[in-house]
Amino acid sequence: MPPSKAAAGLPAIRIDQVSRHYRMGESLIRAVDDVSLTVAAGEFLALLGSSGSGKSTLLNLMAGLDRPTSGSIHAAGRNLAELSPLELARYRRNTVGMVFQSFNLLPRMTLAENIELPLRLAEVDRGERSERVQEALERVRLAKRIGHRPSELSGGEQQRTAIARALVNRPKILFADEPTGNLDSATGEAILTLLREIQSTMGMTIVMVTHERHLAERFADRLATMGDGRLLSASASEAHASTEVRTGAQE
């Protein structure tokens, strides 16, 4: 499937009957069990569920950090299950960006150096690197903190730095694993507002794992709920409905 077609209305991610089983001692854990799901290009999808429901495992599978036991995951026109480890590393580096609950910034590096890391891995020229770091920092409105270390920042600022790092290689899809989990509610809302803004200005596809249904209802386009490794439901969110209502009213 050529990538150009994917941009033209095709889904950004298509998950077909994907399972991920772990063996832990004697017992078999079905973290993800026969899940099928599609994420449209430019969509903001929230994966909901209680802890242990398999939502993070599904996110890791989509982000190319893990491999399914069975089934196929098509993203950017390729089946992730069939990629070599090196190709999967390139997919993580160039096609997707990743944001974590605990930020995962490297504490010994400044903001600029943290954000520069994916560019270094992608072997981008030194001159272009600083330009793109600056651009990413401006997008998350942290340009003034460029020389600081993560420990000198608030939680919200750290998460914004992590978002800048995820965006610096200009990915097609952004994955966020509980991005507001370590933040107070006001800061969490600010982060989600930022993600929403990135979605609309950059046309970014966003998949976010969260257990805060009320936030997901307000910011995501669609909600997918998981339980015991299975997909329980997938439906449009209130926010999406209201957007549609509003656009309908304008018409």
Added chain:
Amino acid sequence: MTELAVRNLREAMLRNSLTTLGVAVGVASLVAMLSLGVGLQQLASSRLTKSGLFDSIFVTPKTNLRGPGAGPPATRAPAAKARPLDDGARAEITRLPNVIEVYPQIRFFTEVRFNGKPFATMVAGMPESSKAGGAFDGMQGAFFSSPIADEAILQVEFAKELNPQTAQLIGKDLVLRYAERQALPSEPGDATQNSGGFSVVPKEKRLRIVGVVETEPASGFGGFGSGRLLIPLSVAEVLRAAQINDLRDVLRDSSSDKPAYASLTVRVKSPTLVDATEAKIKELGFGAFSLLDASKSLRIFFSVFDLLLAIFGSLALAVATLGIINTLVMAILERRREIGVLKALGAADSDVKQLFFVEAGVMGLAGGVLGVFLGWLIGQTLTLATNIYLKRQDLPGVEISAVPWWLIAGAIGFAVLVSLIAGLYPASRAAKLNPVDALRYE
């Protein structure tokens, strides 16, 4: 990736310094032991080379009557084929490849006058090359100003006979009284040009004392050891003083007015060339003998000595290697999260492997350089201590430790190599780390 590795090394300064120090100590003990081995070997072989014992060949005419204890009567060459060991033969031997010099042994017993009083002593001619021999190190005064200077060096025991304050002798003159050998003119009508006889004429020569030497210089075996008044060999040759073996020449028919030498000492460029040169001299029809065999067993001894030192050094390095592996494995446990982040951001397995590999290599290089320096320091300290010890016993100082360039390069290369090998396992372990597990790790 390399930048990142260097950065990691800089950040975890303490832990990495300790590892580097561990490598350095291992390399240092290796270097110290080897440098000691090399140094002692160099010392021994330079002393032996200087002594002239191992690069000299002792040449005698085959027909020469053998002196007492001069070797087995194995030379069964017929007397008819014998060649006299004369100036022609000397020139011929000098022309052989790798021969530095050929000199006769001139010794004669005679009388010396100093301050009007007579002293009986043995006079010996010293070749210019004997200056380089260790025997004249630390002498009072100086060596002969030139190979033809009318100067003398006194053996200290003899010097004390002249004046207990030996230092006052330097610069003074003494008179050498000796018997010059003069060929008899050939009688008219005689078929042979020379009767082979000679007369002995008493002569005198004034010599300036330039030095007093502590030990008896051993200039070649069977050489000048017994000489107590040393003069330049060229001066001694010009004297044409009657020597002990001259009478023997008279009794032989193959005589000429040119004096034949009782023996010649041949010095070659290095002990390794002795064998070949010795064979060539034998081809010319002379008897030849050297002490090479003794030097061979000495070399074997030092090879074994070096080997033992290297084994102990390697043990030290093995301990250092374990230290490197330990540090790198611990670093993975400590940095699981970082590895997970790097992998999540798109680092390939090879990138992570390279990161750890570069870190191990840099630690190995730093440890190697530091270790060579430490090892050199240990060698210098040992040399210093030895020299203090020697000085207390009034012996000249020596250099017992040597760090040649191959040891420096080898030790650093070895440290880097060992570190890289030690880093292989931790690096591949880090590369195989599952990013999901690594990120979950708190």
